[in-house]
Amino acid sequence: MAISAAPYICSMKELMTIEKPALFSFRECLWFLDRGYDDCLFRIHDQQLTRFILLDGKPILFRISDAGNSLAVHLLHGSVSDHQLPLLRNHIMDWFDMNKDLSPFYALLQRDKKLQYMPKDFEGLRLISITDLFEALCWSIIGQQINLTFAYKLKRRLVEAFGTALTYEDHTYHLFPSPEKLRSLSVEDLRPLQYSQSKAKYLIGIAQAFAEKKLSYEMLAALKDFNAMQQALIAHKGIGVWTANYVLMKTMRVPNAIPYGDVGLLKALETHEIIKERNETEKIERFFKKYKGWEAYLVFYLWRSLAPPVFQTK
DNA sequence: AACCAGGCTGCGC
DNA sequence: GCGCAGCATGGT
Structure with a gap:
């Protein structure tokens, strides 16, 4: 197309x-x-x-x-x-x-000796969402257990092969493929794009669920309760706790949907000397309690901290 | 060249 | 309910 x-x-x-x-x-x-x-x-x-x-x-x-x-x-x-x-x-x-008014979040950060540099260094950074639930789920399944460079390559191959393209002034723009399109695929269609057997299976399964209206944004949003939303997602093959929480954080900004175990999050907690070992789950939970209501933003800002500030070179 | 990647499933206990 | 192997392949 x-x-x-x-x-x-x-x-x-x-x-x-x-x-x-x-x-x-x-x-x-x-x-x-x-x-x-x-x-x-x-x-x-x-x-x-x-x-x-x-x-x-x-x-x-x-x-x-x-x-x-x-x-x-x-x-x-x-x-x-x-x-x-x-x-x-x-x-x-x-x-x-x-x-959203970020000032309460910045007030919390300012109280934290290890993170009080963030309001100034990252001033005005918003939790940028993935506006489509289906795309968010597919993206997080693609990104499971592989490095991000490769994950973006896999996404591009999928989008270029099965999404709608539009060329404008020498650049081609894309829509993410629809559930109807992806559900029609077989695992063999995705293997040449270097999708693993299981990633291919999970993606097609999720596409099927969306096409058959067994899963939708409206359905999820209507649940309100975090645990119910999490369970509704985990019921589908390929979606575990990390994926459910990542997606709830990135599509709905559910504040307590913390992607525990996320390697980026753990890395940031280590570099800020908030934890010493990656298995200190109680310490991590205690740390997040100080940011009640702003957990998703905290994760996002910790991810941001993994790279140098944008204004540093200016 | 080994070790790590924005994990999940299925199995054995 | 908990721990662990197996997955599958590119990056560094």
């Missing part, structure tokens, strides 16, 4: 601007999205972010850029009617968690 967009000169239409809340840094957010991995679901260049999505079921290509006190959103392909504008605005604000 391919869509080609006519490369009109000056075809970009400004759809809207979105006012930046306090403690919001587009630059910090871009740093996270562009931290050295090859993500095929958006493109960043010249401090601008371009992405291809389905809005209200219709494909659009849009670009976000920094406009001082606000973000500017331009339309590059497709159309957005007046009544769809709020949908796009909500999509972007949810993606960057722009409705």
Whole structure:
């Protein structure tokens, strides 16, 4: 499937601007999205972010850029009617968690001797979400037990083979494949892309569950209770505690969905000398208790800490 | 070249 | 319920 967009000169239409809340840094957010991995679901260049999505079921290509006190959103392909504008605005604000007041979290960090550098060094970094539950589940299954460089390669192969592509001004943008598309595949279709037997099986199984409406965002969100949501996910093959918690954290920002055992999290806890050994689970739980309500953000900021601050070289 | 990767399942106890 | 082998393959 391919869509080609006519490369009109000056075809970009400004759809809207979105006012930046306090403690919001587009630059910090871009740093996270562009931290050295090859993500095929958006493109960043010249401090601008371009992405291809389905809005209200219709494909659009849009670009976000920094406009001082606000973000500017331009339309590059497709159309957005007046009544769809709020949908796009909500999509972007949810993606960057722009409705949240971070000051209580920063107050907690400031009280912590080992982490009190974070509010300044990472100021305005938001917990950037994966806006689609199916994509989030597939992505976390792909990423299980392999390094991220390889995981992004696997994702790209899947998306390029089975997703919808759109070429605009010499760059190709992609939609993540639909559950209906992935459910139609067999394990043999994914083996040449270097998916393991089990990863292939899990992905197809999850796609089936979505296509048959046995699992959906709405279904999960309706549960409210964290344990119930976790169990609803773990019931599916290929989803364990880590995956369930990672996905709940990245799609819904469920604060107590801590991906315990995550190697990145453990590494960060070690470098901050919060733990000495990776098996000190009680110590980790005690540590997280100090951040009640902000656990997901804490994990995100600890991941952020694994790389140098974006402003360091400036 | 060994050891590690943003783990999970299935088995034996 | 808990521990552990096996998985499967690229990165460093």
